[in-house]
Amino acid sequence: MDNAGKEFFHKRYSGLGWKITDKKPLHSLRVNTLKITAKELITRLEKLGVKLERIPFTKNGYYYESKFSLGAITEHLLGYYYIQEAGAQLPVEVLDPKTTDTVLDCCAAPGGKTTQLAQQMKNQGTIVSFELKPHRIPSILMNLERCGVTNTTVFQNNFAAAKGQYDKILLDAPCSGNYQLEEGWFEKRTIEDIQKSSEIQKRLLQDAVRLLKTGGTMVYSTCSLEPEENELNIQWAIENLPVRLEKVNLSIGEDGLTSVFGKKLHPDVALCKRLWPPEAFFIAKMVKL
Amino acid sequence: MNKTDNSRSASARRGDFFLPSHSQGEIKISQRPERRNVGGSQTLQEFLLPFGIKQAPEAQIINRSYFITKERMPGAIYSGECIAHMRGPVLIPSITFLQQIGKQARKHVVVNAKGEWLYICGRDIFGKAIIEHNKPEVGDRVVILNEHKECIGYGDMLAPLDSKRVVIKRLFDIGDLLRRERKTRKVRF
Known part of the structure; x- marks a missing residue:
């Protein structure tokens, strides 16, 4: 096939300026500061033989090496940490919700970013989470329970059905x-x-912007590497929705692409961040006009 | 099933309002259509009594779970602080609520690291795993604490602590969360 396969996609990525590597993402976790301090957790995990190293570009993230699964031990079951890729910890940090905010979490399961929102908001303010797929609901409910989240309401529905207007919206699409x-x-x-x-x-994107307060902030993110799901969607948003882009302030990643397969995009698209593997994430921050 | 449960399920079938009984610290329940499923399950107070805890928190039932919540939005399946879930005729506590039970329960034992691991894997407690206790007796409902004094579950005491056999029969442990997740992963709607 000429529109699929490893060779096809690798050629696309090279065309976008990425030097392909086979570097695998390191295992990482996020300390749940709603339940424990990083210092206490590190002491406990190191006693069990787990090696931890701070992820320099996240607030509460650590890379880890362990000879056993970190998903089944007491510390995990008690919600002291959440196993979450380093790149996946960034959208919530970019959104930066405050303790007084009302936040909409659009596609919430399995709840990693929802628990991170609650953590950043110190279990204050309000989070309204939506998940459409019924089979993904148990995972979010269990993670909220485990991590001790108390400021969140969950609905099993399309988030377009949400009522009201929100200060901040996370659309991890x-x-x-x-x-x-x-x-x-x-x-x-x-x-x-x-x-x-x-x-x-x-x-x-259209539904989410409709639910955002004027002057409110929205973060759009995906773990896709494809420009159609990232920069080209943001270009579409600039052209069709009442939003302006804000700079994604992160110490890693590259600026969003402003030239994709010969097509010139709005210069503001460069305010987004594109993280190639191993982190592999795209993050855009926009404000409603 | 006790009298309270019978009357609740009957009133639920009729669609009547549940009348809260506050006199003995029982939870307040106001009418919601989905509460029809309540019939047959323990109340929070009944669940807490064997631990020697007389005061149950005020909670609302949402989607067969108990929540402490300020505001209940129609159609929500989770709201506020989750404290317990109905599982058939019994309640099981949330991980956070279990810690509160662990602090308030009348009887406890502390187990060593090996006993802790076996316990969260779903095993019962042998006497040799217990490193500290406050003299529970046969028949007592006992909370199980690990060396960090975190509650990892509870069970019923079957035999004196110096016996060489199982002394505490597991009723609930925090590994239940993982087992629940594995079970639900197999379900596809």
């Missing part, structure tokens, strides 16, 4: 993913899948 997260990704995805995904994301 469903996407085609990336080859690091899914075995056989190259064989499963075609460019048509990515275009379909992009159309859905545009609808989600």
